[in-house]
Amino acid sequence: MSRNQTCALALAGAALVAAGALWPRKKAEAPGAHPPAQSPPAAVTAPARPPGAASVARPLVDPNIERSPAAQFPGPLPPLFSPQQKRLSNEFIAAFHLTPAEASSVQGAFDVAYAGLEQRAIAHATASRPAADSLLLRVAPFDGTAVLDELFSMLKRTFGGERYRSFIRGYNFDIDAAFHFFGGETRIIEIKRTPQGSYVVTEERTTPEHLIDGEPVTFPTRAGVEGAIGRLVSLLPPDF
Numbered sequence: 322m323s324r325n326q327t328c329a330l331a332l333a334g335a336a337l338v339a340a341g342a343l344w345p346r347k348k349a350e351a352p353g354a355h356p357p358a359q360s361p362p363a364a365v366t367a368p369a370r371p372p373g374a375a376s377v378a379r380p381l382v383d384p385n386i387e388r389s390p391a392a393q394f395p396g397p398l399p400p401l402f403s404p405q406q407k408r409l410s411n412e413f414i415a416a417f418h419l420t421p422a423e424a425s426s427v428q429g430a431f432d433v434a435y436a437g438l439e440q441r442a443i444a445h446a447t448a449s450r451p452a453a454d455s456l457l458l459r460v461a462p463f464d465g466t467a468v469l470d471e472l473f474s475m476l477k478r479t480f481g482g483e484r485y486r487s488f489i490r491g492y493n494f495d496i497d498a499a500f501h502f503f504g505g506e507t508r509i510i511e512i513k514r515t516p517q518g519s520y521v522v523t524e525e526r527t528t529p530e531h532l533i534d535g536e537p538v539t540f541p542t543r544a545g546v547e548g549a550i551g552r553l554v555s556l557l558p559p560d561f
Contacts, residue, residue, distance in 0.1 A: 398491050398492070399412035399413045399415075399416045400412060400413060401413050401492055401495045401496075401499070402499065407431065407432075407435060407499075408428065409424060409427060409428050409431075417480070417484055417487075417488065418484075423479050423480075426475070426479045427476065427479055427480075429475075430472055430475035430476055430479070431472070433471070433472070433475070434468050434469075434471070434472040434500060435500070435551065437465075437467075437468040437471075438465055438468055438500060438501065438503065438504065439551045439552040439553070440552070441463050441465060441468070441504060442460050442463070442501075442504075442508075442551075442552075442553060443552055443553060443555065443556070444463070445460055445461045445462075445463045445504075446458055446459065446460045446461075446553060446556060447459050447461075448556045448557075450558070450561075454513055454514040454515075455511065455512070455513050455514075456511070456512045456513075456557060456558070456561055457509065457510070457511055457512075458508075458509070458510040458511075458512070458550070458553055458556055459507070459508070459509050459510075460506075460507070460508040460509075460510075460553070461507060462504055462505055462506060462507055462528075463504040464504055465500075465503035465504030465505075466503065466504075468500075468503060468504075469500075469503045472500075473489075476488065498533070501526065502528055505528050506526045506527060506528050507526070507527050507528070508524060508525070508526050509524070509525045510522065510523070510524045510525075510550055510553070511523045511524075512546065512557070512561075514561065515539075518541075519539055519540060519541045519542075520539070520540045520541075520542075520543065520545065520546045521537050521538070521539050521540075522537065522538050522539075522540065522546055522549050522550065523535060523536070523537045523538075524549075524550075543557070
């Protein structure tokens with residue numbers, strides 16, 4: 322089976338960061354009409370996604386994962402990341418029974434993927450300065466398939482078996498969004514300096530299927546900006 326065919330089976334309809342369900346709502350039927358088909362069993366119902374959110378295809382080990390009750394994580398999904406950016410949450414580590422070595426391996430896989438995507442993003446980014454106190458960064462879409470494949474290969478080796486299937490089924494969109502859809506987004510980042518010397522960062526992320534319009538976030542130092550946009554901070558002029 323080709324990768325595209327396998328990926329296609331992983332998509333369960335249109336669906337980031339912590340309502341609406343992935344399954345489409347059924348239309349009300351007129352009196353006397355046949356009753357609507359039953360919803361999928363609770364054991365395989367996908368987690369809720371924000372309205373208008375979309376997911377990209379990814380490689381899956383088992384093409385029957387959508388029909389496997391074991392593929393759905395039992396109970397509420399713990400947050401993947403902690404409030405500290407890009408770090409696994411303790412709740413996620415505990416829920417998946419990750420040993421310290423396994424947690425370190427998963428975190429390492431994420432770190433490698435972030436670095437690979439940031440390197441590609443810089444190569445596809447342009448900067449403009451519409452005003453002395455304003456900077457615009459635009460990152461054009463690029464092909465991050467190699468990063469995606471390597472990431473999930475590493476995660477599969479660490480999780481193994483049912484844990485990996487549960488992880489893929491429960492966190493498909495979270496990974497896509499956290500990794501900027503692996504190059505599938507156009508990103509427009511506006512950075513403004515305030516008279517007090519702080520930085521206000523606003524980011525808009527779009528694909529043909531979705532729009533994520535972020536709220537402005539203020540950082541007191543340039544280091545905070547780096548935490549928000551990663552290595553793209555290297556495009557900031559020295560005097561900015």
